Amino acid sequence: MPAQPRTIAVLGGTGAEGGGLALRWARAGHRVILGSRNPEKAAKVCADLNAAAGVDSIRFLDNRAAAAAAEVVVLTVPHAAQRATVEEVRDALAGKVLIDATVPLVPPKVSRVQLPAGGSAVAAIQALLGEPVRVVSAFQNVSAHALRDPAHDVDCDVLVCGDDPAAREIVIGLAHDVGLRAFHAGPIANSAAAEALTSILIAINIRYKVPGAGIRITGVPAAPA
Amino acid sequence: MPAQPRTIAVLGGTGAEGGGLALRWARAGHRVILGSRNPEKAAKVCADLNAAAGVDSIRFLDNRAAAAAAEVVVLTVPHAAQRATVEEVRDALAGKVLIDATVPLVPPKVSRVQLPAGGSAVAAIQALLGEPVRVVSAFQNVSAHALRDPAHDVDCDVLVCGDDPAAREIVIGLAHDVGLRAFHAGPIANSAAAEALTSILIAINIRYKVPGAGIRITGVPAAPA
Numbered sequence: 001m002p003a004q005p006r007t008i009a010v011l012g013g014t015g016a017e018g019g020g021l022a023l024r025w026a027r028a029g030h031r032v033i034l035g036s037r038n039p040e041k042a043a044k045v046c047a048d049l050n051a052a053a054g055v056d057s058i059r060f061l062d063n064r065a066a067a068a069a070a071e072v073v074v075l076t077v078p079h080a081a082q083r084a085t086v087e088e089v090r091d092a093l094a095g096k097v098l099i100d101a102t103v104p105l106v107p108p109k110v111s112r113v114q115l116p117a118g119g120s121a122v123a124a125i126q127a128l129l130g131e132p133v134r135v136v137s138a139f140q141n142v143s144a145h146a147l148r149d150p151a152h153d154v155d156c157d158v159l160v161c162g163d164d165p166a167a168r169e170i171v172i173g174l175a176h177d178v179g180l181r182a183f184h185a186g187p188i189a190n191s192a193a194a195e196a197l198t199s200i201l202i203a204i205n206i207r208y209k210v211p212g213a214g215i216r217i218t219g220v221p222a223a224p225a
Numbered sequence: 226m227p228a229q230p231r232t233i234a235v236l237g238g239t240g241a242e243g244g245g246l247a248l249r250w251a252r253a254g255h256r257v258i259l260g261s262r263n264p265e266k267a268a269k270v271c272a273d274l275n276a277a278a279g280v281d282s283i284r285f286l287d288n289r290a291a292a293a294a295a296e297v298v299v300l301t302v303p304h305a306a307q308r309a310t311v312e313e314v315r316d317a318l319a320g321k322v323l324i325d326a327t328v329p330l331v332p333p334k335v336s337r338v339q340l341p342a343g344g345s346a347v348a349a350i351q352a353l354l355g356e357p358v359r360v361v362s363a364f365q366n367v368s369a370h371a372l373r374d375p376a377h378d379v380d381c382d383v384l385v386c387g388d389d390p391a392a393r394e395i396v397i398g399l400a401h402d403v404g405l406r407a408f409h410a411g412p413i414a415n416s417a418a419a420e421a422l423t424s425i426l427i428a429i430n431i432r433y434k435v436p437g438a439g440i441r442i443t444g445v446p447a448a449p450a
Contacts, residue, residue: 113415115344143444155443159425186428190338193425196418200384203411204442213444217426218380219368220433 001029002177009070011035011063011077011085014045017101018076020147021139024178027053027150034058035066035089052150067092072170074099076139079106079121086125094132097167099174100125100191101139103198111203113196120192126163136162136171137191140198142180143212156214158182159197161190183217226254227402234295236260236288236302236310239270242326243301245372246364249403252278252375259283260291260314277375292317297395299324301364304331304346311350319357322392324399325350325416326364328423336428338421345417351388361387361396362416365423367405368437381439383407384422386415408442 008025012018013034026032026049034049036042042060050058060066067073067089073096077085082102086093104121106114118124126135138160146154158175160182162168168184175182185194197215204213233250237243238259251257251274259274261267267285275283285291292298292314298321302310307327311318329346331339343349351360363385371379383400385407387393393409400407410419422440429438 111411113344113411113417115340115417119338119340119344146444161425183429184432185425186336186338190421190425190428192338192340193418193421196415196421200386200410200415200418201442203415204408204445207409208445210444210446213442216441216443217429217438218441219371219435219438220429221435 003173005029005031006072006174007031007033007070008072008074009033009035009066010074011066011089012075014038014041015076016144016148017139018074019045019049020144021074021076021178022058023049023053023150024147025174026050026055026058028177030177032058033066033069034060035063036060037063063089064092070096072097072099072174074101076101079104082121082125083128086128090129093129096133097170098125098129098133098135099138099171100135103140103195105199111199111206113199115192115196120189120195122191122195123188126188134162134164134167135188136160136167137188137194138171138175138182140194141201141215143214145212146214153179154214155216156180157217159185159194161185161188161194163188183220228398230254230256231297231399232256232258232295233297233299234258234260234291235299236291236314237300239263239266240301241369241373242364243299244270244274245369246299246301246403247283248274248278248375249372250399251275251280251283253402255402257283258291258294259285260288261285262288288314289317295321297322297324297399299326301326304329307346307350308353311353315354318354321358322395323350323354323358323360324363324396325360328365328420330424336424336431338424340417340421345414346420347416348413351413359387359389359392360413361385361392362413362419363396363400363407365419366426366440368439370437371439378404379439380441381405382442384410384419386410386413386419388413408445
């Protein structure tokens with residue numbers, strides 16, 4: 001069990017990245033709720049994830065109900081759905097930590113950095129929600145492919161950006177619970193670096209024909225393991 | 226000796242990052258010319274670098290003469306001096322590879338990502354110079370502190386961005402010559418990620434009290450060593 005079991009809503013949890021996080025958090029002993037607009041798909045994914053995690057604790061609700069029931073809300077939807085999803089659950093977010101893993105990819109050139117005006121898709125959500133919600137950017141660089149395979153460790157560190165250090169600390173703990181090293185990486189504006197880096201990792205995947213390049217931070221001897 | 230000894234002009238070579246690269250390229254057998262606007266300072270730095278590298282081949286010229294004499298020109302000046310330096314040497318760059326290591330830090334908040342309008346300081350230089358010059362972005366994330374200590378390997382990979390794959394390949398070779406792993410990281414627009422990442426590394430240096438955090442790319446088994 002984790003030091004502090006939490007109720008975590010994963011909006012977009014039926015996708016690859018969200019599903020991988022949900023699976024690993026459930027295995028670690030957290031209470032995971034998938035948020036989805038499609039109950040049939042959610043039921044299927046939920047059953048698959050419970051089986052893969054060897055648990056029966058993952059459940060699903062619509063996005064609003066999932067966010068309302070959770071202490072920590074995680075956003076793992078495509079960039080095109082980011083703002084609408086946040087607006088949908090906004091009433092349920094006050095006082096909570098919102099982990100936003102959004103990467104502003106612009107199909108079809110997803111290996112090309114194309115940051116939105118202002119620089120960061122996640123910083124824009126913090127600006128939208130204001131002080132009542134502590135937005136923390138994390139998990140942009142972690143391969144969904146690797147997350148979905150619970151038999152293997154994930155060879156990637158997590159850059160954790162947010163304006164509230166205590167909220168960053170909660171997210172670093174949640175990363176540790178799934179076996180990931182994670183680092184305080186500065187204010188929410190710094191999310192631009194993590195968001196942009198994902199396109200470079202995709203470019204490297206293509207160029208070097210690998211399924212999931214990642215990053216490690218070096219030079220920090222006492223880094224959390 | 227490197228596979229292909231080159232004449233390399235390092236503009237801003239009297240600074241920490243440029244000096245570190247100059248020292249290591251000279252040790253590897255390349256012909257290095259520091260470009261500087263200050264002959265007295267350049268003479269002093271040149272002597273120090275030759276002594277540290279155990280060579281006497283590093284010399285200095287003014288920026289224009291250095292760029293004119295070189296096959297490859299490297300830009301390691303502060304962001305505030307980037308465009309003026311490029312304009313100063315522009316006539317000497319046609320047909321050459323310009324390696325631009327500029328990081329658009331905005332003092333005093335250098336640990337906060339503050340990318341310029343358009344996203345990348347280096348992509349802006351490629352746009353300025355146009356097709357006659359092949360601009361390649363590299364070395365933004367490599368600690369000057371580590372580069373200046375030739376007794377130790379540098380625990381950091383180099384992200385190499387540029388629109389011309391052959392030019393990127395030259396830069397990857399030059400990184401290898403100083404013991405750095407380097408990766409094709411996509412078009413020049415992707416430089417935004419490397420530029421932004423430097424502020425995150427500074428934030429990590431401050432938070433974790435280390436002199437030079439870096440990055441490693443994971444998941445690429447056949448990566449160049």
